[in-house]
Amino acid sequence: MEKIGQHSGAQRGAAKASPGRNRYRYRQQFGIVVICDNEQAQERAYARLQRAGFRKLKVVTV
Numbered sequence: 001m002e003k004i005g006q007h008s009g010a011q012r013g014a015a016k017a018s019p020g021r022n023r024y025r026y027r028q029q030f031g032i033v034v035i036c037d038n039e040q041a042q043e044r045a046y047a048r049l050q051r052a053g054f055r056k057l058k059v060v061t062v
Helices: 037-052
Strands: none
Touching: none
């Protein structure tokens, strides 16, 4: 497992799959879900990941 800020682009050179019947081209992705105690903790976690260099972040509230 990599530490925050030490992510790599090793998977970026993977071969592209051919499109399916609906012409959708699936691209494998990887993610992490972080459960926060409250909104302020969520904001701090988001800011920390941004500072660490992560740019494809999604905020979810359920």
